[in-house]
Amino acid sequence: MDELxxxxxxxxxxxxxxxxxxxxxxxxxxxxxxxxxxxxKDKVQPCSRCFxxxxxxxxxxxADPRRDAGQVFVVEQPKxxxxxxxxxxxxxxxxxxxxxIAPLEGVGPDDLTIAALVQRVxxxxxxxxxxxxxxxxxxDATALHVSSVLAGTGVAITRLARGLAPGSHIEYASRAMLExxxxxxxxx
Amino acid sequence: MDELxxxxxxxxxxxxxxxxxxxxxxxxxxxxxxxxxxxxKDKVQPCSRCFxxxxxxxxxxxADPRRDAGQVFVVEQPKxxxxxxxxxxxxxxxxxxxxxIAPLEGVGPDDLTIAALVQRVxxxxxxxxxxxxxxxxxxDATALHVSSVLAGTGVAITRLARGLAPGSHIEYASRAMLExxxxxxxxx
Numbered sequence: 001m002d003e004l005x006x007x008x009x010x011x012x013x014x015x016x017x018x019x020x021x022x023x024x025x026x027x028x029x030x031x032x033x034x035x036x037x038x039x040x041k042d043k044v045q046p047c048s049r050c051f052x053x054x055x056x057x058x059x060x061x062x063a064d065p066r067r068d069a070g071q072v073f074v075v076e077q078p079k080x081x082x083x084x085x086x087x088x089x090x091x092x093x094x095x096x097x098x099x100x101i102a103p104l105e106g107v108g109p110d111d112l113t114i115a116a117l118v119q120r121v122x123x124x125x126x127x128x129x130x131x132x133x134x135x136x137x138x139x140d141a142t143a144l145h146v147s148s149v150l151a152g153t154g155v156a157i158t159r160l161a162r163g164l165a166p167g168s169h170i171e172y173a174s175r176a177m178l179e180x181x182x183x184x185x186x187x188x
Numbered sequence: 189m190d191e192l193x194x195x196x197x198x199x200x201x202x203x204x205x206x207x208x209x210x211x212x213x214x215x216x217x218x219x220x221x222x223x224x225x226x227x228x229k230d231k232v233q234p235c236s237r238c239f240x241x242x243x244x245x246x247x248x249x250x251a252d253p254r255r256d257a258g259q260v261f262v263v264e265q266p267k268x269x270x271x272x273x274x275x276x277x278x279x280x281x282x283x284x285x286x287x288x289i290a291p292l293e294g295v296g297p298d299d300l301t302i303a304a305l306v307q308r309v310x311x312x313x314x315x316x317x318x319x320x321x322x323x324x325x326x327x328d329a330t331a332l333h334v335s336s337v338l339a340g341t342g343v344a345i346t347r348l349a350r351g352l353a354p355g356s357h358i359e360y361a362s363r364a365m366l367e368x369x370x371x372x373x374x375x376x
Contacts (some may be wrong), residue, residue, distance in 0.1 A: 007293055080358040086364045131372055134359075135352040161372030164323040164354070165362035171267040171322075173358030174193045176354040178275045184349030184372075188335045 004121065051096040051113045061085075061093055067084050068092045070127035074117065074146060076134060078102050084132060095120065098101070100138040101145055109145055117135070121153050128156040135162055211231070237308065239284040239301045241266050249273075249281055256280045258315035262334060264288050264303065264322060272320060283308065289327040289333055297333055304332065309341050316344040323350055 002111050003031030004015035022030050026149075036180035046052070048180070054060070061067055061081075075081050082093050097112040108188065129150060131140035162180040164173065207226050207347070234240070235247035238260075242248070249255055249269075259280030263269050269282050285300040299370035309317065317338060323326035334347050351367035352361065 016336045034241060036349060075358065077359070082368060083195050084370075085357050087370070088371050089367060114206075131376065132358060134357050135354045136357070138325060142301060143376075157376045158373045159376050160358075160369035161349060161351030161374065162354060163351040163368070163372070165353040166323050166362070166368055169322050169324070170263065170348075171265070173269050174354070175275050178272060179277060180351070180354055181348035182275070182277050184351070184374075185346045186333070186349065186372075188319065188331075188347050 031036070046096075050094045052094055054082055068087055069125055071130065072120070072126055072128070073119075073130045073144075074130045075132050076082060076139065076142070080132065080134070091121075092128075095129075097142065098148075100142040102138050109149075112142070114146060114149060118149055120149060120151070121155050125142075126155050128158060131157065131159045135160075139164070222275055229235060234284075234286075238282045239286055239304070240282055257313055258306075259318065260308070260314055260316070261318045261320045262331075263320050264327060264330065268320065268322070280316075281325075285315075285321070285330065285334075288318070288321060288324075288330040290326050300330070302334060306337055309338060309343050314343050316346060319345065319347045322349075 001012075001019045003014040003017050004010055005012060011017070012046060022033075043055050045055075047054035047062055048057050049062045050059060052059040052061060054062075056063070062069075066092045070188075072085060072095050072145050073090060074083075074093055074095045074097060075084065076097050076099060078096055082092075083095060084090050095113065095117045097114065097117075099107055099112055101109055101112070112175050117129075120126065131143040131146060133143045133146075143159060150157055161184065164170070164177060164181045169175070170178070189200075189203040189207045189291065190205050192198055193200060198206070200284060210221075231243050232241050232269045233243075235242035235250055236245050237250045238247060238248040240249060242250075244251070248259075260283050261272060261278060261280055262283045262285060263272065264285050264287060266284055269284060270279055271280075283301070283305045285305075287295055287300055289295060291295055305317075308314065309346075317334075319331040320336060321331045321334075331347060338345055340359070349372065351372050352358070352369045356365070358366070
């Protein structure tokens with residue numbers, strides 16, 4: 001119970017519930033969990049190409065020949081990759097920066113995988129880099145930096161659209177959202 | 189107190205508090221409120237050009253010569269107009285549809301001020317119509333209808349941008365938001 005309580009979002013009551021569940025459950029099930037937990041440290045490592053979580057030298061996306069390696073979505077974290085993947089709309093591949101530029105937290109461009117991205121783009125075969133960092137101050141600063149270091153490579157650099165969130169209401173929209181919506185308006 | 193309680197968001201306790209406040213307050217202040225409440229029915233009417241709330245034949249925006257009458261923002265309700273105005277970014281004028289198309293609620297195109305908008309655009313002087321309906325099913329249906337009836341007029345028809353809400357996180361974004369963000373991505 002003490003070890004379970006160290007996990008995020010697991011309090012004393014949840015730890016107790018899980019511990020009793022493990023007591024009741026079959027031996028195989030409990031061992032499967034134990035193996036998975038120990039494997040996470042032994043087997044999971046960053047993909048050598050995109051820095052996504054991988055169980056081999058390449059992640060399952062980079063290893064998939066059906067993915068379009070010419071279109072690279074640049075995200076901050078593996079979690080963002082999962083979120084984009086869940087839409088089922090991405091035919092391209094990713095590059096995980098492993099964070100964002102945040103000078104106050106001591107995170108500079110060299111702490112991210114930006115140099116590896118530049119090398120990857122220079123290596124050829126990349127047609128478009130889609131900046132898919134978060135629409136936050138840090139995400140924007142990171143996107144700006146990435147686009148500036150890729151400026152000379154001749155690759156197309158795009159950014160995810162900003163604006164009104166689907167299902168939201170103009171009446172309650174923030175000034176920032178309305179600003180993006182007005183600035184980015186398009187011909188119908 | 190009984191009359192105050194009929195107002196939205198005012199319960200028994202609030203009604204009591206307001207009633208005692210009015211008892212304590214000066215006679216002028218109480219009469220100013222009474223006059224404002226009675227004026228709302230006598231003096232406030234739809235603007236004859238844009239259907240915004242107005243105290244004269246034209247609302248304060250249509251009557252302002254510094255506003256660019258060539259750019260018309262089409263909104264569902266006067267509340268949406270207030271929200272856009274509060275950004276301080278709008279130099280143009282408005283057209284308030286007074287609702288949205290909602291067949292299930294029995295609201296069709298003829299129940300809105302669409303015919304007046306078409307007449308206004310046909311009258312000349314309008315360069316761009318910006319569809320600023322809500323990013324909802326009803327708002328989209330309404331925008332689609334408005335853009336189709338304006339199709340032959342030769343005026344530019346634009347729509348507010350959709351996509352990631354500023355300050356949001358890709359990790360927690362809805363599928364619909366990510367879809368708009370991916371579809372609407374732009375060159376940096």
